[in-house]
Amino acid sequence: xxDTMILDxxxxxxxxxxxGAPLLEISHLRKEYxxxxxxxxxxxxxxxxxxxVVLGPSGCGKSxxxxxxxxxxxIQAGEILLDGGVLTTEKxxxxxxxxxxxxxxxxxxxxxxxxxxENILLGPLKVxxxxxxxxxxxxxxxxxxxxxxxxxxxxxxxxxxxQKQRAAIIRxxxxxxxxxxxxxxxxxxxxxxxxxxxxVMLELARSRMTMVIVTHEMQFxxxxxxxxxxxxxxxxxxxxxxxDFFVKPKTERAxxxxxxxxx
Amino acid sequence: MxxxxxxxxxxxxxxxYIEAMGLVLxxxxxxxxxxxxxGLFCAIVRYYRIPVLRSAAGVYIELSRNTPLVIQLFFxxxxxxxxxxTFDSFTCAVTGLSFLGGSYMAEAFRGGLEAxxxxxxxxxxxxxxxxxxxxxxxxxxxxxxxxxPALGANVIFLLKETSVVSIVALADLMSLAKDLIGLYYxxxxxxxxxxxxxxxxLLPLSGLFRFAERRLRYAGFGN
Numbered sequence: 001x002x003d004t005m006i007l008d009x010x011x012x013x014x015x016x017x018x019x020g021a022p023l024l025e026i027s028h029l030r031k032e033y034x035x036x037x038x039x040x041x042x043x044x045x046x047x048x049x050x051x052x053v054v055l056g057p058s059g060c061g062k063s064x065x066x067x068x069x070x071x072x073x074x075i076q077a078g079e080i081l082l083d084g085g086v087l088t089t090e091k092x093x094x095x096x097x098x099x100x101x102x103x104x105x106x107x108x109x110x111x112x113x114x115x116x117x118e119n120i121l122l123g124p125l126k127v128x129x130x131x132x133x134x135x136x137x138x139x140x141x142x143x144x145x146x147x148x149x150x151x152x153x154x155x156x157x158x159x160x161x162x163q164k165q166r167a168a169i170i171r172x173x174x175x176x177x178x179x180x181x182x183x184x185x186x187x188x189x190x191x192x193x194x195x196x197x198x199x200v201m202l203e204l205a206r207s208r209m210t211m212v213i214v215t216h217e218m219q220f221x222x223x224x225x226x227x228x229x230x231x232x233x234x235x236x237x238x239x240x241x242x243x244d245f246f247v248k249p250k251t252e253r254a255x256x257x258x259x260x261x262x263x
Numbered sequence: 264m265x266x267x268x269x270x271x272x273x274x275x276x277x278x279x280y281i282e283a284m285g286l287v288l289x290x291x292x293x294x295x296x297x298x299x300x301x302g303l304f305c306a307i308v309r310y311y312r313i314p315v316l317r318s319a320a321g322v323y324i325e326l327s328r329n330t331p332l333v334i335q336l337f338f339x340x341x342x343x344x345x346x347x348x349t350f351d352s353f354t355c356a357v358t359g360l361s362f363l364g365g366s367y368m369a370e371a372f373r374g375g376l377e378a379x380x381x382x383x384x385x386x387x388x389x390x391x392x393x394x395x396x397x398x399x400x401x402x403x404x405x406x407x408x409x410x411x412p413a414l415g416a417n418v419i420f421l422l423k424e425t426s427v428v429s430i431v432a433l434a435d436l437m438s439l440a441k442d443l444i445g446l447y448y449x450x451x452x453x454x455x456x457x458x459x460x461x462x463x464x465l466l467p468l469s470g471l472f473r474f475a476e477r478r479l480r481y482a483g484f485g486n
Contacts, residue, residue, distance in 0.1 A: 072385055099391040109386035113404045122400060123390035168386075175390060 022081075023048045023179055023210050024069065029078035031064055031234075038064045040234040042078070046179070049208040053221040053242075056231035057257060062214045065231070066181045069212070070094070070101045083178070099127060102172030102180040106187050108164040110156040110171070116143075117152040120171045128175065135174070142170045146200050162193030166200055179210040186217060198224075218261050222246055230254050272452045276443060280460050283436045287464060290353075290435070291422040294360030298421065299414075301361060302368025307398060309369070310376045320369065327366035333427050335359045340431040356428040360421055367417045375410030376402055408479045415472030419465060436460045 024046040031039040039061045046052055054062045067073045069080065071087065071094040080087045087097055110119050117139060124135035143149040146166040156164055165185055172180060182201065186194045198220050205211060205224045215221060221228060221242065228245040230238040232253050238245060249255050305320040327335075336359040339350060350358065379402055387401040407414075429438030440457040444450050 070389055072388065094388075095391045095393055098389050101389070103386075103389040105382060105386060107382050109380075109382040111383065111387075111401055111405075113408070122392075126396055126400065127391040171390065 019047065019049045019208075021048050022046070023050075023083060024212075025081040026069075027079050029065075029068060029080065030076045031061075031068055031073060032076050038234055039068070039075075042234075042236055044229065044236060044239070046210065046212060049210055051205045051211045051213065051224055051226045052229055053225035053227070054212065054214045054229045054231060055216075055218075055221060055257070056237075060231045061234040062231050063183050066103070066183050066212060066214055069181055070098050070103050095127070099123070099175050100178045102175060102177035104165070104168050104172055104180070104182050104185045106184040108156070108161075108168045108188075110164055110168055112156050115153050115155055116148065116159070116167045119156070119167060120174050123171065123175050138174055139170070142173055145203075146170060160193060161189045162196045165189065165193075165197045169197075169200055173204075179212065180204065182211065182213045182215070184214050184216065186215065218246075230257065232257070266451065268455075269449055269452050272447065272449050273456060276453075276456065279439055280436065280456050283434060283439045284460050284464060286433065287422065287425045287435050290356050290360060290425045290428065290433075291418070293357045294364055294421050294425070295418050297357065297361035298364025298368045298417070301365030302370075302372050305365065305369035306372035306376060309373060310402075311394065324366040324369055327362055328370075332359055332363050332424050333430060335362055336427065336431050352428075352431045352433050355431045356425070356433055359428075359431075360424060363424065364417060364421045367420065368414065371410045371413035371417060372406060374413060375406030375408070378409040379405050411479050412472075412476050415476065418472070419468060422465060422468070423461070
């Protein structure tokens with residue numbers, strides 16, 4: 001495969017006709033920790049190319065929900081479907097599923113003993129068994145896109161928080177997932193670095209990557225989201241377009257939550 | 264007055280000491296090698312809570328750590344032949360050292376593995392790594408760096424433990440010194456050479472481990 005073909009593939013904006021077809025469907029999901037419910041009865045549908053931002057107070061279960069979506073948490077009841085296939089059976093091979101679901105964590109979790117490039121290539125080479133040359137080209141294209149190509153031989157400890165998080169995003173993107181999950185990925189960053197990471201997510205949103213974003217960045221949520229899912233106490237309380245949610249929230253709980261961010 | 268060191272004695276028996284040092288090194292080398300293999304295996308089955316194997320490893324570790332090497336060697340050398348299993352002295356000593364060292368190495372590796380944050384494992388899982396890939400590419404390299412000081416200490420410990428292998432009829436440093444004292448009554452010289460023999464083996468080893476440890480620390484793991 002030539003560089004330009006890889007470039008085209010990675011930069012391709014997905015065709016609009018795919019829009020609106022369900023990609024991830026969750027029905028009646030229940031998750032408990034030692035009998036204490038964390039998610040009570042969650043039903044949620046994420047369509048292809050949709051950007052869904054999950055908001056809610058701490059401990060409302062939004063991170064848990066994200067972690068259930070790629071099998072990091074066992075669920076007690078309910079069903080998760082990806083592209084129509086049920087994920088939550090005993091036979092589910094999460095290794096295959098997780099290649100289609102990229103995840104980025106608040107604490108970066110780059111592998112500290114590997115350079116940026118080694119971090120990024122581990123999945124493509126060892127999991128997907130791709131050719132080194134092709135994977136390296138893909139990594140280069142993506143690194144250049146987020147302005148980190150010069151840092152490819154650096155170790156994580158030599159990077160700023162923002163750079164680490166951008167590298168972690170690329171590590172997930174290089175697998176060419178169908179959907180990306182972001183778990184409060186700017187929460188541990190210094191304010192001046194938040195922007196560079198949000199910009200990368202905004203750009204992804206524009207290339208119509210399907211994304212589920214857990215965040216406390218309200219301005220970003222307004223700008224990037226197609227839909228806001230507001231959670232409280234393990235339930236989805238509101239599910240509406242950002243215009244509606246921020247301007248006239250339907251529930252008292254959402255109003256109280258939004259008021260916290262007013263000065 | 265004053266004690267005259269018998270240099271002729273020292274010169275005469277130096278080759279024997281060197282030979283014994285060779286044996287000690289050889290025992291230590293194989294003992295450490297098999298200890299590392301046993302230790303790594305036990306640490307991984309315990310870390311991943313693999314049923315049955317994990318409990319077996321637990322029983323082994325307790326048994327190995329809470330009995331002295333002398334007793335373990337007695338059992339191998341005098342006990343097992345009664346049920347028809349015989350070893351030569353060298354195999355017996357290496358087996359004993361590996362049995363003892365395996366549990367110490369297992370605990371060192373376990374400490375290293377447990378120092379790895381849950382997040383590292385989860386991020387490895389979320390790019391689709393299998394369990395064995397996770398161990399090989401993510402957990403072990405980081406665990407080794409953390410475990411290095413303990414592993415080094417265990418090597419030194421095992422080398423010193425070779426001093427009891429005379430009970431399985433091996434002519435190590437300790438038994439050589441005892442024999443020479445018995446034969447010639449040159450207690451001071453024989454013991455001086457004994458101490459020197461161990462120091463010549465152990466000081467460079469400690470130095471090497473200290474160096475390696477510093478290098479690993481400078482490699483500066485941790486995000």
